[in-house]
Amino acid sequence: MLDATLTLAVAVVALAATSAVGVWYARRGERSLDTLLTARGSASEGTTAASIVGSVMGAWILLSPAEAGAAYGGLTAVLGYALGSAVPLLLFVPVARRVRSVMPDGHSLTEYVRARFGTGFYLFVLVVSVFYMFVFLAAEMTGVTAALALVAGVPPWATAAVIGGFVLAYTAYGGLVASLVTDTVQTAVALPLLVAAAVGALWQVGGTGAVHGTVARETPQLLTLTNPAAVAFGFYVVFAVLGANVLHQGVWQRVWAAESTTSVQRAFGVSAVAVVPLILLAGLFGVVAAARGLVDGNAGISFFLVVNDVFPPWLALGVVVLAVLLVASTADTVLNAIASVVTVDLAEFSDADERTLTRVARAATGLVALAAVVVGAQGYDVLTLFFLADLLGAATFAPFVLGLYLTSLGERGALTASLGGLAVGLAFFPGVAGVLGEAGLPVSPSFFWVFVGSTAVSVAATLLAAAVSTGEYDFRALGRVGARLTEVSER
Numbered sequence: 369m370l371d372a373t374l375t376l377a378v379a380v381v382a383l384a385a386t387s388a389v390g391v392w393y394a395r396r397g398e399r400s401l402d403t404l405l406t407a408r409g410s411a412s413e414g415t416t417a418a419s420i421v422g423s424v425m426g427a428w429i430l431l432s433p434a435e436a437g438a439a440y441g442g443l444t445a446v447l448g449y450a451l452g453s454a455v456p457l458l459l460f461v462p463v464a465r466r467v468r469s470v471m472p473d474g475h476s477l478t479e480y481v482r483a484r485f486g487t488g489f490y491l492f493v494l495v496v497s498v499f500y501m502f503v504f505l506a507a508e509m510t511g512v513t514a515a516l517a518l519v520a521g522v523p524p525w526a527t528a529a530v531i532g533g534f535v536l537a538y539t540a541y542g543g544l545v546a547s548l549v550t551d552t553v554q555t556a557v558a559l560p561l562l563v564a565a566a567v568g569a570l571w572q573v574g575g576t577g578a579v580h581g582t583v584a585r586e587t588p589q590l591l592t593l594t595n596p597a598a599v600a601f602g603f604y605v606v607f608a609v610l611g612a613n614v615l616h617q618g619v620w621q622r623v624w625a626a627e628s629t630t631s632v633q634r635a636f637g638v639s640a641v642a643v644v645p646l647i648l649l650a651g652l653f654g655v656v657a658a659a660r661g662l663v664d665g666n667a668g669i670s671f672f673l674v675v676n677d678v679f680p681p682w683l684a685l686g687v688v689v690l691a692v693l694l695v696a697s698t699a700d701t702v703l704n705a706i707a708s709v710v711t712v713d714l715a716e717f718s719d720a721d722e723r724t725l726t727r728v729a730r731a732a733t734g735l736v737a738l739a740a741v742v743v744g745a746q747g748y749d750v751l752t753l754f755f756l757a758d759l760l761g762a763a764t765f766a767p768f769v770l771g772l773y774l775t776s777l778g779e780r781g782a783l784t785a786s787l788g789g790l791a792v793g794l795a796f797f798p799g800v801a802g803v804l805g806e807a808g809l810p811v812s813p814s815f816f817w818v819f820v821g822s823t824a825v826s827v828a829a830t831l832l833a834a835a836v837s838t839g840e841y842d843f844r845a846l847g848r849v850g851a852r853l854t855e856v857s858e859r
Contacts, residue, residue: 394542437654441598442590446651448602611761763789781833789826
């Protein structure tokens, strides 16, 4: 086991270095409110792609794919996770073009919902989006605190406090501009470390032949591509990740931050290709952990179980740097995203000036960071937390996205479709399904029906609502969205 003090010191150095880069870069440029929230038109294609990979991947790439490999069906589950993570990024290729075309001065997904549908669906999406992003951040904090506790005995509260403190410092000061540059740096460092960790693990356990032999002997079911449970996992995780990313304000911010429509489309395409091998590499750690008998009710940290079992201390420290940089890249994205949503909405509903709105953005960033630190130190199950957050997105993304194209879709139809999908998903969610089953209802826990059922109901209800509606929405109205905040920022 690594020394706890040394491990925490390495984490502090890594986070301090990226924080310094973020603050320095933010000081160089314009510091208006609009820049703080959107960094509009400032990110090159390369920066946008690196930021998308860094912020969308985050520390969960070391947690959920490995857990899928260890506990949800091996190679098939990992492959499903990889493809499922690429699909939403591909979806944003056409969606990004549409958003920049109809709402060029926008700042947030809630701005779009309020203008397109109205107050009712806006409030629903606001709650869903903020809750999803917070749960996502808390789940990542939970995973990384458990991982450092395993490999070095670092108290969970210390890990959470160090990561939360540094990320809060540069995010509250520099906003999205700081997040974009630190995501780029974090991605440039973390991805080679991930490859090095995979190569190092193979070397330590005797190479690919030895790994295959161990898995084939101890857990052969993890190698088959026809395992029904694994195939089901690979199918429903597509809907889980798709819905989640569509409702992620951090992804929407990068649509407007890119320097051009072409660059953001290419960035999403490149990111979709890049995440597949990265998730496959991380997921294989779960297969190895299961085959070596390391998983005992803690599959969520399978990646780190392998690290703790086979890595020498110097290589394990490299994995610590990898973990803290990945969680930092996600944390700054989520903190910026939530602050953006809160500030944009306040600007629309009040006469607050730029200074007040900037203070609100930074205060919101601080509150979310504190809450995530507290929740992240509690040790909840990682994948269950992720799936709870993903359910909210799966039930909501269909009317949300189709509203960009269907002029006849109204607020009542969108809200009904989302609530219907959410009700179906919750009915099959573990815990809720158990209660319903005890009450005599023919329901049993099933993540397949949580995501496939909620998405199917939401899509069908959305299309039906659009078909029977007689209303027509004028998309030219979206072209005026964001004017109030832009005016405040330019004063």
